Amino acid sequence: MDGYAPEASPPPPPPVASESKDDDDDDGNDDNTSDADDGDADVIDRILLRLPVNALIRFLCVSKEWSALINSSNFIKKHLNHSIETNSDRTLILNETFVNPRLQSRWFSVPYSDNDQFGKAVQIYQPLHNWKILDYCHGLVCLSFYNSYEKKKDIAIWNPLIRKYRKLPSEPIDKPSGSLYSFYSSFGFGYDPSNNDYKVVRITQFYERVFFEVKVYSLKSQCWKKIEKQWPIKGIRSKQSVSLNGAFHWIVVQNDGSESILAFDLANEKFRLYRKSRNEDLLSLEVLGGCLCFMNCDPEFPDYYDFWLMKEYGDESSWTRICKIELDAEPWNFEYFKPLLFSKNGKKILMEGIDLIWYDITTKRGKKVKNRSFPKRFKTATCIGSLLLLDGDNVIDLKQKKNKRKRNEFLTEGLNLLAKFAAKM
Amino acid sequence: MSNTSENPKPSSSSAKMTLKTSDNELFEVEEAVAMKFCTVKQYFEDEKDSDVAARGSTTVIPLPNVHSAVLATLISYGKKLPQSNAVADNHEEEETKKKERKKYEQGLLKNLMPGELLDLISAANYLDFKEGLEFFNQALADHIQNKSVEYVRKFFGIKNDYEPHEEEKYREEYAWAFEGVDED
Numbered sequence: 001m002d003g004y005a006p007e008a009s010p011p012p013p014p015p016v017a018s019e020s021k022d023d024d025d026d027d028g029n030d031d032n033t034s035d036a037d038d039g040d041a042d043v044i045d046r047i048l049l050r051l052p053v054n055a056l057i058r059f060l061c062v063s064k065e066w067s068a069l070i071n072s073s074n075f076i077k078k079h080l081n082h083s084i085e086t087n088s089d090r091t092l093i094l095n096e097t098f099v100n101p102r103l104q105s106r107w108f109s110v111p112y113s114d115n116d117q118f119g120k121a122v123q124i125y126q127p128l129h130n131w132k133i134l135d136y137c138h139g140l141v142c143l144s145f146y147n148s149y150e151k152k153k154d155i156a157i158w159n160p161l162i163r164k165y166r167k168l169p170s171e172p173i174d175k176p177s178g179s180l181y182s183f184y185s186s187f188g189f190g191y192d193p194s195n196n197d198y199k200v201v202r203i204t205q206f207y208e209r210v211f212f213e214v215k216v217y218s219l220k221s222q223c224w225k226k227i228e229k230q231w232p233i234k235g236i237r238s239k240q241s242v243s244l245n246g247a248f249h250w251i252v253v254q255n256d257g258s259e260s261i262l263a264f265d266l267a268n269e270k271f272r273l274y275r276k277s278r279n280e281d282l283l284s285l286e287v288l289g290g291c292l293c294f295m296n297c298d299p300e301f302p303d304y305y306d307f308w309l310m311k312e313y314g315d316e317s318s319w320t321r322i323c324k325i326e327l328d329a330e331p332w333n334f335e336y337f338k339p340l341l342f343s344k345n346g347k348k349i350l351m352e353g354i355d356l357i358w359y360d361i362t363t364k365r366g367k368k369v370k371n372r373s374f375p376k377r378f379k380t381a382t383c384i385g386s387l388l389l390l391d392g393d394n395v396i397d398l399k400q401k402k403n404k405r406k407r408n409e410f411l412t413e414g415l416n417l418l419a420k421f422a423a424k425m
Numbered sequence: 426m427s428n429t430s431e432n433p434k435p436s437s438s439s440a441k442m443t444l445k446t447s448d449n450e451l452f453e454v455e456e457a458v459a460m461k462f463c464t465v466k467q468y469f470e471d472e473k474d475s476d477v478a479a480r481g482s483t484t485v486i487p488l489p490n491v492h493s494a495v496l497a498t499l500i501s502y503g504k505k506l507p508q509s510n511a512v513a514d515n516h517e518e519e520e521t522k523k524k525e526r527k528k529y530e531q532g533l534l535k536n537l538m539p540g541e542l543l544d545l546i547s548a549a550n551y552l553d554f555k556e557g558l559e560f561f562n563q564a565l566a567d568h569i570q571n572k573s574v575e576y577v578r579k580f581f582g583i584k585n586d587y588e589p590h591e592e593e594k595y596r597e598e599y600a601w602a603f604e605g606v607d608e609d
Contacts, residue, residue, distance in 0.1 A: 050566035061595035
């Protein structure tokens with residue numbers, strides 16, 4: 001009858017998932033090899049992946065092995081991917097605007113939870129004074145500053161959550177030969193997935209002649225490179241580019257006077273032109289929910305803004321109007337607003353004007369984000385927890401420096417007292 | 426006789442399997458739950474065509490790497506997960522079940538000693554119990570995220586191989602990351 005069958009041999013443990021055979025951490029071994037038991041290393045790796053970045057920074061000094069692991073580019077990439085999937089450490093970085101020129105504009109960080117709740121804004125220390133947000137990606141914020149002496153913009157990249165930054169080396173503009181030309185530079189910042197690199201692009205157009213100077217900075221190699229090929233367009237209309245799918249995008253004017261979207265691929269350095277869906281002029285190009293988004297305004301109905309999303313990247317037929325915003329509906333008291341992100345359920349869009357507004361697509365109503373800890377007027381960047389730029393320069397908080405001096409003085413006094421006491425023994 | 430002897434697919438939740446732990450305890454588990462332990466599932470599927478399968482649920486599957494207390498917790502957690510063969514719930518039922526599970530999870534973690542988490546993770550890894558691994562990995566990460574460096578070293582049994590001046594350098598450079606840490 002039903003007796004217990006003779007015991008079969010125990011089931012084998014599951015196969016170890018194939019790990020990368022690269023040696024990203026340059027320790028001479030494959031990335032998944034360590035001196036300790038492989039099983040232990042896996043356990044630690046999986047726990048560390050789930051930690052917020054400030055804990056990882058603190059745990060750098062647990063042991064040399066942990067420091068090597070956390071610093072390895074393989075771990076940094078895995079941790080970033082996990083952060084992106086789970087929206088962990090998601091933070092808004094706010095830069096106060098319209099500040100009295102004698103004062104410095106303040107910066108704040110605001111935790112922004114997975115269910116769309118804003119926490120309390122905490123003032124943070126910025127790496128450089130009076131620089132502005134250019135763009136942001138994967139926890140990095142690209143900053144710019146107009147250097148009026150040299151008549152060009154300086155650029156820096158900052159990871160506010162781990163307080164590291166890097167100022168880009170100054171790069172001259174190669175003007176076309178001959179006399180003085182007046183010119184205008186437009187920038188972009190974004191991720192190049194083919195090379196796992198973050199890049200800044202500067203495109204400079206000259207007014208007296210149709211000529212473009214294009215240079216790209218790579219965070220990996222820490223240097224600028226010139227793109228020699230000339231672009232077959234008449235002019236660039238966007239103030240700055242948007243980055244998506246490893247390409248930079250601008251609104252451009254073609255030689256026949258029509259407007260298009262130009263996409264410059266960072267990996268193969270080739271460009272493509274996309275047509276927009278309508279004949280009206282584009283107001284602006286943005287990225288929303290991982291798609292290219294443009295806003296336009298029908299000249300016959302100037303009180304309405306249309307938002308269009310390119311639902312399938314590269315497919316011109318996939319342009320879809322997702323909403324039509326009536327400007328007169330309160331609280332729109334400013335001319336231009338930028339869509340930042342969708343709410344978790346996709347039914348609302350967070351918009352940035354002078355401050356933040358939730359726009360409900362179904363009810364067509366906008367509601368201002370009320371949070372007393374926010375500054376009155378500000379620009380926004382979105383960050384998630386990432387360890388990118390861990391090898392960058394430290395952002396020094398002057399207040400901390402003062403406290404450290406006080407602490408050191410206190411310690412020195414204490415040690416002196418101890419020494420005196422010990423001498424007496 | 427056994428109601429799964431002809432049909433190898435787990436169709437009824439009353440089909441049971443027996444698991445034997447390292448301390449020789451036997452656990453009778455519903456097949457639907459046991460199948461969440463992929464190691465067990467693989468073992469069961471491997472034996473499908475052999476004589477063993479014909480004896481169906483009377484096979485005892487030995488798990489020499491798993492202690493009874495640990496297996497009990499994992500089975501208990503497995504039972505609370507949405508079953509793959511269950512009828513699809515409507516949105517309200519789904520939300521209620523989600524809330525119930527959250528409450529259960531909180532209760533479970535409250536009663537666990539932190540050291541037990543390592544055992545649970547190790548066992549869930551051996552059993553290839555994906556949901557359990559995800560849950561307990563996250564629980565352990567949440568537990569240590571605000572702890573001091575000393576606590577973490579002690580918890581994982583890690584020797585500090587830094588010279589005092591090297592460690593001091595880290596602590597100075599990243600002083601901000603050491604603020605607000607839980608008392609040991």
